[in-house]
Amino acid sequence: MGSGVTPAGTGPALLRLEEVVKHFPIRRGIVFRREVGRVRAVDGVSLEVHQGETLGLVGETGCGKSTLARCMTRLYDLTSGRVVFDGHDISRLPQRQLRRLRTDLQMIFQDPYSSLNPRRRVGSIIGDPLAIHGVADGAERQRRVQELMVQVGLNPEHYNRFPAEFSGGQRQRIGIARALALHPRLVVCDEPVSALDVSIQAQILNLLADLQERLGLTYVFIAHDLSVVRHVSTRIAVMYLGKIVEVATAGDLFARPRHPYTCALLSAIPVPDPDLADRRSRVLLAGDVPSPVDPPAGCRFHPRCPKARERCRLEEPRLERRNGDPEGHVTACHYPVGPDEDLARAAGARGDGIGDAVGTGGQHGDR
């Protein structure tokens, strides 16, 4: 399975996910907590992250991208499947050994306001990993922390300040410094710039790029803003309802998207270019994302897909290389979109005006 996903000419896999599943049980009852259902947040994901690359992970709210990120870093225990980091299976590691893993695998979170303890000084927040892992103490720790602060563009004299004294962008720098304290090899960034204004967002993206170059980091970069993901990623994986539907290099994915969902997603990005915006045709999708408690049978995208046929309702498509695609470009679709195909027209032909199109998805959205 891995061979189909590895494009030629990139580094070896630093992190490999094999059929990763994460379900959250829904329980009812007070004394006897019966399980009445499961949120299938991540439902069988196989993916590789190569040494030195940035793997972008995109998808809409509830597609499971953040859950997948937390499975990768073992912040969640898996329901089933394996996570292999640098050749070692880490999916069943006990807590104590997991701690050692943390030096290699770090995470940056979306909200720079809630991911920093407001009552602690910045120096001690950034120094935490050093203290926990017994790497450095006292004056040495302060020196290391101030080094980190310089590295991420913070004034080292602000060592004793509280998070509240920093702006959103600076707080994100604090989060980045903390993640880098132990010289990790893989950093999972979960929406690291979503809470920031455009001008500040660009500063942070540049910082992440510089750090990657300087420290040889590997990133998994999660964001819902596709233009940001395109900018930072070597390869991009598109998620829909707990599954990966397409993986390709960033250039390839944007130039020749094959999955109808990817096409719709790309066509929905608002472009800051009026002439282009007027010219572009959109693939308007029917309705909302169905509930992951009870995902549709067959291809999970079929109720909203302008190309759906009988087979899509019955048989789940495999994530594999499709006709004419370069190696490493894999798509989970029975009827991938061709190079000259106009999906917007297909959507129109199916009679999907806003009104009835919404009907299909609405039933799922009601849950």
Added chain:
Amino acid sequence: MSAALLQVRDLRVTFSTPDGPLQAVRGVDFDLPAGTVMGVVGESGSGKSVTMLTVLGLTQGAQVSGQALFEGRDLLAMSAAEQRKVRGARIAMVFQDPLSSLHPHYRVGWQIAEMIRAHEPVSRAEARRRAVELLAMVGIPQPQRRIDDYPHQFSGGMRQRVMIAMALALRPRLLIADEPTTALDVTVQSQILDLLRRLQAELGMAVIIVTHDLGVIAEMAHEVLVMYAGQVVERAPRRAIYYRPHHPYTRGLLESLPARTGLPGTLPAPGRAGSAQRQRLRPIAGQPPSLIRVPPGCPFHPRCPFVMDVCRREPPRLRPVDVNGSHESACWLPPEAVGLGAEADARRRAAAGSGRIQPAEAGWGAA
């Protein structure tokens, strides 16, 4: 030239805070012709939302001065009772978060009908009939049935449709939409923008869209206001803002976006083969200013790469930078210093000229 539907003159809004008066809006002027779409763009704290809330009479505990003439009457000088008559009926609004704008305890149909009955003497049955019509108009499937659902039974996109239905219930002349799609996923966002565009054309109302997303504005607006530190720094027709920006802040905003090219239907971004040739973004240095201690002169001067001595002393006023006066900018650079790219920047740099001192220390926040 037809009279403006809404004329705002020298609007100033100040909140008192423990740290001193915070000048959220510092002298905003604009005219909105009937039936047109105006986009207001700016980062957090630029005063874009406060301006609109004040026009609606919804800023509490603030000192407000200036005029907001709507159909010839000053909204700011009206009594609360008169304001209530205008608000909802003649001017409607849609906010970012549809869940907190709808009452969770009442059925949506009741909420729409109640709103109609608050303004017009119609029977319950008639109001309900109109509510069903409105839900159908905004593309909610099976409106007869959905009218008796509670807000939590709708998805985010559907709730925003309900909000739009409610806003349009009384056929307003002006719709103010404050970040109407920010909380939504891109595919849902494109549905909602599409709906707004269609309804605007059908009903011929004027629309003000407030957003931080330059992509949304590019698709929707006829005219664009760019706000910074409580002031309008640039005003221009849509294409001029995107292709011939004058103000260095507008230029900075556009240049810090990761995606100006490379989306489907455009040329691929130059040299974008992999992360090795990743282009650096060009962020605006520094942070937005404090509105309690606004910098003297031009509020953008501490972050401006083209700062001149005059910028530090005297605040520039909006003045025309094209022949017919439809494009205005509050910047001391000469009118011909418009555009994006190296050539335009060279013009700006030359204009900034010999009397120029090095840009102010941008601080540690600068990447």
